[in-house]
Amino acid sequence: MARLVQASRKSLLSPFRALSLHIFEPNLQFSRHPNRPIPNFLTQTQTTTHLSTAALQKSPFDSNILRLLRKEIQYQSEYAPPHQSALEFNGFIVDDRPGNQWITLRGKFGENETIKIEATMFDGSVVVPKSGDDSTAEDVRLHISLLVDISKGGECDLEFVCSSWPDHIEIQKVYVYQRDGSSKWPYMGPNFRDFDKKLQNALLDFLKARGVNNDLSVFLHQFMANKDRTELIRWLEKTMSLVED
Template identity: 45%
Template sequence: MTSSLIRTLQRASASLIRTSRPLSPHAATTRVGARTYAAEPKPEPATKSPFDSNIIRILRNEIEYQEEYAPPHQPETKFNSFTVEELRGEQVVTIKGKFGECEDIKIEATMFDGCEHVPACGDDSSGVNLRLHLSLIVDIAKGEEGDSELEFVCSAWPDCLNVEKVYMLRRSRMAARPYVGPDFRFGKWH
C-alpha cells in the first residue's frame, strides 16, 4: 500500500515538475538517492501558484523520506515449490524445483528481451501498446545426477508460449539427439 502510494506520488511530482515552467539555465541540481531533482530557482512572479509550489515541496519531502528510511524491496525467493535466484545486475532469473524424487527442473528466464507494437483499442485508441516478450530455457533432468536431460528453448508472449527447440542432452550437456519433429505452439492462456 505504501509503495504504491509512493510511486503515485513520484509520478505526480514528476508530472507537476514537467508541466510547470522550464527551469532557468542557472538552476542547480541536487542528487537525492538515485534520483536527480532540480533545485528550485528563484521564484518568478505569476508562473506557479502557491498551491502548486506547496504540493511539489510536500511530494519532494515525502519522496526523500521514503528513499532514506523505507526498507529496500527484497525480491521473491520462493514461488510455489520453486526457489528463485536473481543476481543483481543480471538479465536472467533462474527458477529451480523438483518434481517427484528424481526430476530436477530449472527454468532460466530473461528479463523482457523484445517487444512488438500493437495498436491500442478502446478509449486509448490514439496510442500504441507494447506486447512484451521474454525467452525461456527449461531444463528437466531425470536420473542420478542428471544422466539424461531435456532442454526446451521457448519464446513467451503474454498470451502464448512457443517451444522453439527441444534437445535431449547427456550428462556432458552434449546433444544426444536433436528433436526434428514439428514446431510446438501453445496458444491463448486463459
C-alpha cells in the same frame, strides 16, 4: 545452435574504467622570523587555498556527470522505487544474482524429476494494437527468453526454448540435451509451430503440469520489471562511484 541463455550470459557488458584527472596542489611556502607569530590573514589565505584546491579535484566535466547521475538516481528511486521481490513462486525457488541479466528457478516434479528454468531480463518487444475504442492506439509487449530443463537424472535432459509474454508462455523449440556435453551442436528439432496441433497441445500440457504455465509468465514479468529498475539504479551508483574515484 548454442544454448540460448548461455549465450546471453556472455553478452554482459564488459567493465569500464573512469578517467582520473590529477591536479597538483601548489606548494606554498612563507618565509618568516622564527619568533614572530604568523599573521591571521596568512593563515586564512593558506586555509582558503587548501579548500579551493580540494574543490578543483574534479573537473567541470566530471562534476556535471556526477550531478546528472545523482539526479537520475533520485528520479528512478522516487518514480518507481524497487522492492524486495518474492524469491519463491508455486514451488519454484528463485536464484537472483545481483548484477546479472538472468535468473534461475529450480523446482521438482514427482519423486525423481527436477526442473531448472533460466530466464533472461527483457530482451525484446513487439508492438500490438491497444485494446479499447481507439483502434489507432498501440501497446508494447515485452519479451523474456526461457530455457526450461527437465531432468530425471539420466544422461539426457529434455529442454524447451520458450518465450514468456506478459500473460502466456510459448514454446519455440524442443530438443534433447546430453548432460556430458558431448554434443556441442545438438539437433534442435523443427520449429514448434510445425508440429501437429495435437502434439503442440500435448507438449504445452506437459509443461503446465510442471508449473511452467501462464501464471509463471505473469510472475516473471513482474519480477523482471522490478529487477530492471534495481539493476538500473545499481549501474548508476557504480558509474557514479567510478567517476568520483
